[in-house]
Amino acid sequence: MPSSFKKYPTTRIILDCTEIFVEVPSTMLAQSQTWSNYKHHDTYKVLVGVAPTGNVTFVSELWGGRASDKEITLKSGELNFLEPGDNIMADRGFEIADILPSGVTLNIPPFKGNAAQLTAEQVQNTMDIASVRIHVERAIGRIKNYHVLDGIIPLSLSHIANQIFTVIAYLTCFLPLLVAPGKEE
Incomplete structure (x- = not known):
């Protein structure tokens, strides 16, 4: 376990979703499934999980950009690999605590809620989590650095898009x- 995870020794996986642009489908149903309000474009969305060392350990199937992080996490099968005592680290918007197996915990930055601002302790906790959660972002960056997924994926490749992303x-x-x-960053 990297020493940067000293505060989070039970972290088993760091999860995040990413999106890649896809050609606009011709049918309205397919368009509604691939439209991403976040990217304002038609996309495929995929759940990526990394170990604390940053190695990719899980890749879900590609989903239409409309799918929620929670839905993808639930249906991806990733939760089946977790054991009691494991901890998942994710971003603030990853609201999956209610679907986790018994004994598995979720570590996300605190929410401001109705308060005007975060407390000093919450700010520090947010920074601590962000400093190690960034590894999933860096791993996704490595995937995209292959540049195979640059631009817009043509619909003619949709039947092999899962394999392309997974191999990369x-x-x-x-x-x-x-x-x-065991090393400091």
């Missing part, structure tokens, strides 16, 4: 670790 994601495991075990 797992190719990043041959790169040096993002965070070496």
